[in-house]
Amino acid sequence: MNLNTTASKIIELVGGKKNIAHLEHCSTRLRFTLNDDSLVRVEELEKVDGVIGVRQNVQCQVIIGNDVVEVYDEVQRQIGTLGSDKQINTNNKKKWSSVLLDFIISIFQPLVPAIAGGGILKSLLILISALGLVNTNNQTYQILNLIGGAPLYFLPILVAITTANKLKVNPIVAVSVVGALILPDLTTILASGAHFLGIGVGNVSYASQVFPAILAVLFYSQMERLFTKISPKAIRIFFVPMMSLLITVPITLIILGPLGYNIGTILSTVIVWLYSHLGWLATALLAAGLPFMVVTGMHKAMIPYAVNSMSKMGSELLYLPASLAHNISEAGACFAVALKAKDNKLKSTSISAGISASFGITEPALYGVTILNKRVLYSVMFSSLIGGGFAGFFAVKGFALVGPGIASITMFIDPKNMMNFVWALVTLGISFVISLITTLIFYKENIVVEAVKSNDKVNLELFSPVKGKTIPLSEVKDEVFSSGMVGEGIAIIPNSGELLAPIDGEISMLFATNHALGIKTASGAELLIHIGIDTVQLEGKYFESFVKQGEKVKKGQLLIQFELDKIKEAGYDTTVIFILTNKEDFSIKTHNLSNMVDNANEVLSVITNK
Secondary structure, three states: OOHHHHHHHHHHHOOOHHHEEEEEEOOOEEEEEEOOHHHOOHHHHHOOOOOOEEEEOOOEEEEOOOOHHHHHHHHHHHHOOOOOHHHOOOOOOOOHHHHHHHHHHHHHHHHHHHHHHHHHHHHHHHHHHHOOOOOOOOHHHHHHHHHHHHHHHOHHHHHHHHHHHHHOOOHHHHHHHHHHHOOHHHHHHHHOOEEEOOEEEOOOOOOOOOHHHHHHHHHHHHHHHHHHHHOOHHHHHHHHHHHHHHHHHHHHHHHHHHHHHHHHHHHHHHHHHHHHHHOHHHHHHHHHHHHHHHHHOHHHHHHHHHHHHHHHHOOEOOHHHHHHHHHHHHHHHHHHHHHHOOOHHHHHHHHHHHHHHHOOOOHHHHHHOHHHOHHHHHHHHHHHHHHHHHHHHOOOOEOOOOOOOOOOHHHHOOOOOOHHHHHHHHHHHHHHHHHHHHHHHHOOOOOOHHHOOOOOOEEEEEEOOOOEEEEEHHHOOOHHHHOOOOOEEEEEEEOOOEEEOOOOEEEEEEOOOOOEEEEEOOOOOEEEEEEOOOHHHHOOOOEEEOOOOOOEEOOOOEEEEEOHHHHHHOOOOOOEEEEEOOOOOEEEEEOOOOOEEOOOOEEEEEEEOO
16 A cells, blocks of 8 residues: 555545545544535545545544554645634534534544553553562552553643644643643642632542533633634734633633533433443443444444543443443454355455454454344344343443453453453453354355346346436445445435335335335335435425335335425435345345436346345
């Protein structure tokens, strides 16, 4: 892989430098916040040397794998300093929940390496201490232990930097604002009952806190913009930071700091309440749901809770044990697929993905193996459920915020309860063995569509259910559909609001909101037609059905009318997804890709696997 070429291609295919509002990376992927998501050329981007895949939801995620740091550095070098977030195209409508999640990920994702590094160092120190190799009173041990704890103690400072970077404000002044909160002398004054201009100041210990720092920098960003606007240019260099500090720090001490502290307390309390009421079931259900959460990036929403729990209690009892069960389940499933697969490329991919998953990095396993086969996905979910339930039953806790796996298993060492480490090892073993066995039993290698011979029997010809332009399913801006998790097929960008039957069959399912329906053919093929992305949230508005579940329909019959323009005005993607869901029994071939089609044009062929 030529880093220079790979980076320049990625920049070009996400819409160029001007389209990049923010860039960061995690352990396997580049994460772009873009001004206009529609400029991304997904299909071309996935073909770039070094790119494993592309996922678009809250952010545009370009999956690189183990070379992500090198590619990130080269992309960063080529794009240089990014412009202000104010350049973002307001026509690129995003839900507030998506904007919030993007903000959270951008703040917390960069923190993980430092917190993970310090946590693993502390867990290794605990291990060598438990083995009697070093005395905890030894000064070398104590210094190393303080080094391991530094990222958590100075967490407010780290959060100030990442938040300032996201908001495109001066990070040095932001650090000064938050640094004032953890000054030893100020901590002493607060403990004695402080007042500012006669107003009582709450006694809050801000070391290791995250939410007060976020609120402080958010407020500071507004002050910086205000005073930059009104300040004469000649004195701006000192006047803006002086006034920002003068106003932001007292406001934070009186209002924002205690508010942020309470937010963190409430968040931890809710999780602990769920755990105390659901017990082991909470960990089991989270573990079983992690494949979907990781694929869509929603697992990042757990990071604020995990960071807050780690900083307040020194441990975490839900997300990390569930992740251990899921990560090792992914590894077991991949190794099982490698044992059964006849295709050499799939075998190689599975071995590599299994190794990565066993070390806590599951994206290669998920994108390369798991979500491509329902039987593998179900095996992973089942073993994660059992492994997570076991970890929850024995109240396994994690003591370092890092992806759980073989290399990081020491993160579960508890000096006060060594059985915590034993139960973590058992969780690892249970998850791996159950996943391996169930996948070996149920996995069946799919027949690759491209390998279908010309003399194979074509059972069905499926015609376009709407007028419009066809696009590959991989370009649909919904992870569940674009990944092939639900089924294989094609998508159509409609230019009319009539959904017609693509073939004779029976309406096997009709959503109450009329935005999607299923058709079962006489030969057993199960088809799903879904109008738009997230249109279920319209609760049936702009949709009218002309059929009911169980009704026999003929090819070309009107099934649903939808008000295309009004759905677009409401901010929804109107792409129609047309897929075969029982792909274990059938394979498909696409036709008329990237062409204008209507109900007279064939778009899919269904071929029996039997």
